[in-house]
Amino acid sequence: MLAHVRTCPRCRVEEPVVRALAAQLAADPGPTPPPSLAPRVLAAAAPLLARNARHAAWRTTWPAVARALAAALLPLPAILVFDVALVRAIYALLGAVLPHGLSLYLVVNHAALLVLLLTLTYGAVPVLAARQARLLLQDGHPHG
Amino acid sequence: MARDEELICRVGVGDQDALAELCRRYERPLFHFLARHTGGRDVEDLYQETWLRAVRAAPRFDPSRRFSTWVFQIAVNLCRDWHRRPPPEPVEADPNLPSTTDAPEARIDARRILAALPEAQRTVLLLRHYHGLSEEETAEILGCPRGTVKSRLHAARERLGQLMGSA
Numbered sequence: 263m264l265a266h267v268r269t270c271p272r273c274r275v276e277e278p279v280v281r282a283l284a285a286q287l288a289a290d291p292g293p294t295p296p297p298s299l300a301p302r303v304l305a306a307a308a309p310l311l312a313r314n315a316r317h318a319a320w321r322t323t324w325p326a327v328a329r330a331l332a333a334a335l336l337p338l339p340a341i342l343v344f345d346v347a348l349v350r351a352i353y354a355l356l357g358a359v360l361p362h363g364l365s366l367y368l369v370v371n372h373a374a375l376l377v378l379l380l381t382l383t384y385g386a387v388p389v390l391a392a393r394q395a396r397l398l399l400q401d402g403h404p405h406g
Numbered sequence: 407m408a409r410d411e412e413l414i415c416r417v418g419v420g421d422q423d424a425l426a427e428l429c430r431r432y433e434r435p436l437f438h439f440l441a442r443h444t445g446g447r448d449v450e451d452l453y454q455e456t457w458l459r460a461v462r463a464a465p466r467f468d469p470s471r472r473f474s475t476w477v478f479q480i481a482v483n484l485c486r487d488w489h490r491r492p493p494p495e496p497v498e499a500d501p502n503l504p505s506t507t508d509a510p511e512a513r514i515d516a517r518r519i520l521a522a523l524p525e526a527q528r529t530v531l532l533l534r535h536y537h538g539l540s541e542e543e544t545a546e547i548l549g550c551p552r553g554t555v556k557s558r559l560h561a562a563r564e565r566l567g568q569l570m571g572s573a
Contacts, residue, residue, distance in 0.1 A: 306457075314417070
């Protein structure tokens with residue numbers, strides 16, 4: 263670079279200016295960051311870090327969640343067919359011995375209970391799968 | 407000791423210790439760059455916003471890039487936005503800015519001279535001659551060709567020559 267400065271007329275003219283500026287800047291250490299600045303930045307960044315952690319956890323667990331949901335949805339049509347048949351059979355049986363209104367009431371209650379149980383079961387699948395995947399990752403056994 | 411690039415990747419998955427370490431390593435260079443760029447105004451806000459943007463973008467950080475270039479790019483973009491903010495005020499150094507320097511005259515001169523440069527030239531000059539970045543790194547930070555960096559540097563030096571001659 264020095265050889266270039268010696269031969270290049272433009273750089274030869276500019277060199278003292280740059281040297282002088284470098285000296286000026288070197289003589290100016292600049293403002294000192296206040297001690298409270300770093301803790302303030304870390305406190306402000308805490309929610310963003312938490313969001314990053316959540317997203318990172320989701321990125322690592324979603325394949326396991328998807329697999330678990332797919333596996334759980336496979337037998338769902340058979341479960342629904344079985345439940346419908348069961349409800350119809352119960353309704354027929356109750357209709358033979360009880361008044362129509364009462365048997366309908368009991369069957370509707372039973373069907374509502376079945377729907378609630380199914381919803382809870384399928385709602386728990388992704389939650390449990392994500393938790394299981396996180397535990398496996400923490401133990402150092404990547405899922406899948 | 408972990409590399410900066412490893413630390414920012416850890417920030418991308420929510421590691422607060424990694425962020426604290428990066429803040430410690432880059433506190434002075436970033437703070438000084440922002441202070442010189444803005445003449446000492448809004449430095450703490452800009453500094454904090456630089457880190458918040460870095461944390462937000464950390465999950466998308468490309469580990470093949472240099473962290474220093476990346477974080478200075480964020481700071482430069484923030485400074486550009488800051489300069490565009492209305493109402494436009496003349497850029498002038500703040501002589502009351504706290505400092506530890508033993509040479510106040512030199513400090514004020516350097517600040518005044520820098521403040522008198524157009525924003526684009528000041529950025530190039532600070533990155534090249536104060537922070538010691540290469541022309542390639544400066545070009546990457548500014549998102550412009552290397553030739554543009556050279557021409558801005560040349561223009562800045564010419565202007566400096568005039569300013570220092572008249573000082």
